[in-house]
Amino acid sequence: MTNNALYFYRKIRDYLNIYLPNQRGASPNTIKAYREALNSFIDYIVSLENPLKQISFSCVSRDAVESFLDWLEQDKSYSISSRNQRLAAIKSFMKYASERDKTLMVLNLEIADITKKKNTIPHEIEFFSEAALSIILEQPDQNKRNGQRDLVFLIILYDTGARVQEILDLQLRDIHLDGNNPFVSVTGKGRKMRTIPIMEKTRDHLIKYCRKFHPYNQADDYLFYTDRKGIRTQMSADNVGKFIAKYGRQGHLKSTEVPEHLYPHMFRHSRAMHLYHNGMPLPLVAEWLGHSKMDTTRQYYANADTTMKQEAIEKATSKLNPLINGELDLDWEDDEELLKKLYGLK
Incomplete structure (x- = not known):
C-alpha cells in the first residue's frame, strides 16, 4: 500500500x-x-x-x-x-x-460547493390496512420459539410506530409495564429520548415474552436478541427485514390486502396512518413519530389527507344527491359553444 x-x-x-x-x-x-x-x-x-x-x-x-x-x-x-x-x-x-x-x-x-438535489416528486408513503395487519400477525409460527419472538416484535413495532433500529436498541430497562399506563422509552435520531405509550394487549404480550425470553431480568439485556451457541447478541436490522419480508409474502398469498413487498418501516407509516384516520390530530402524530418539524409530517401525510377528505365527502353526501344517484345528466359533448365558454375560449 x-x-x-x-x-x-x-x-x-x-x-x-x-x-x-x-x-x-x-x-x-x-x-x-x-x-x-x-x-x-x-x-x-x-x-x-x-x-x-x-x-x-x-x-x-x-x-x-x-x-x-x-x-x-x-x-x-x-x-x-x-x-x-x-x-x-x-x-x-x-x-x-x-x-x-x-x-x-x-x-x-x-x-x-456541491448542492443538495431538490426532490420535486411528491413523496407518497406506503402503508397497509388494519385488515392486512391481522393477516400479517397470523403468519409467525407460534409452535416455534423464533415465531413467538417474531410475533411480539411485530406487535411492538406496529404499536409504538418506532423505527426498527429504535426497537432493536431497546433494553429491558426501557420497558415500563407496571401501573396503569405502560410505555417504552426509545432513543431516536440525534439521541433524542421519547416516551411512547403502549396498549394493554401489547403489555400482556411483552410480559409473557419477558417471562420466557428474559427469566433473569437483567436491565441491560437487549429486549430482542439472537442466540448462537449460547451467546446472545443484539438482533440485526437485516434479520428483522428478512422475517418481515417472509411474512409479507406468506400473507400476500392469503390476501392481496397484504403488500407483497413488506418491510419494517411500513409498520411505522401504517400505525401513524391508522391513528390519523381514526382522529388523532396531525401535530400529535408528528410528536408521536418523533418528527422534529411538522413540515416532515405534512409532507408524508399530505396525500393521505386528501384521500381521507375525499372519502369523508363521499360518505357525507346523501344518496339522494343527484351527483350520486346519476339523475343529473349533462350532455355537453356536442355543444361546442358551451365548451369554448367553459374553457375560457369565448
Whole structure:
C-alpha cells in the first residue's frame, strides 16, 4: 500500500473512530450511516479501475463525487434523499480532513460547493390496512420459539410506530409495564429520548415474552436478541427485514390486502396512518413519530389527507344527491359553444 493511501485510510479511521464519537458526540447509528456512505464512495472509485490499496485523496475530486451521486441515483436506484445523505457524509469527512491538513482546503471547498438535489416528486408513503395487519400477525409460527419472538416484535413495532433500529436498541430497562399506563422509552435520531405509550394487549404480550425470553431480568439485556451457541447478541436490522419480508409474502398469498413487498418501516407509516384516520390530530402524530418539524409530517401525510377528505365527502353526501344517484345528466359533448365558454375560449 502506498504512503498516500495509508494517509487517506488513517484519516477515515480517525474520523469514524475518534472524531465522530468523541468530538461530535454522534450516535452509533449516525456513525454507521457515515461509514456506509464512505464505503460506497470508495467502492465506486474502485469500480473505475482504481486498486483499493492505491486510493488516496488524489482520487477524490468534485467530478468524482458528482459522478458517484449520479451513479447512486441512476444505476443503484437510490432516492434523492439517500443521495443527499451520502453527499452530506462525504462533505463532513472532507471538512474534517481539511481542518487537519491545509493542503486539502481547496479540495474541500470544491466539494462543499456541491448542492443538495431538490426532490420535486411528491413523496407518497406506503402503508397497509388494519385488515392486512391481522393477516400479517397470523403468519409467525407460534409452535416455534423464533415465531413467538417474531410475533411480539411485530406487535411492538406496529404499536409504538418506532423505527426498527429504535426497537432493536431497546433494553429491558426501557420497558415500563407496571401501573396503569405502560410505555417504552426509545432513543431516536440525534439521541433524542421519547416516551411512547403502549396498549394493554401489547403489555400482556411483552410480559409473557419477558417471562420466557428474559427469566433473569437483567436491565441491560437487549429486549430482542439472537442466540448462537449460547451467546446472545443484539438482533440485526437485516434479520428483522428478512422475517418481515417472509411474512409479507406468506400473507400476500392469503390476501392481496397484504403488500407483497413488506418491510419494517411500513409498520411505522401504517400505525401513524391508522391513528390519523381514526382522529388523532396531525401535530400529535408528528410528536408521536418523533418528527422534529411538522413540515416532515405534512409532507408524508399530505396525500393521505386528501384521500381521507375525499372519502369523508363521499360518505357525507346523501344518496339522494343527484351527483350520486346519476339523475343529473349533462350532455355537453356536442355543444361546442358551451365548451369554448367553459374553457375560457369565448
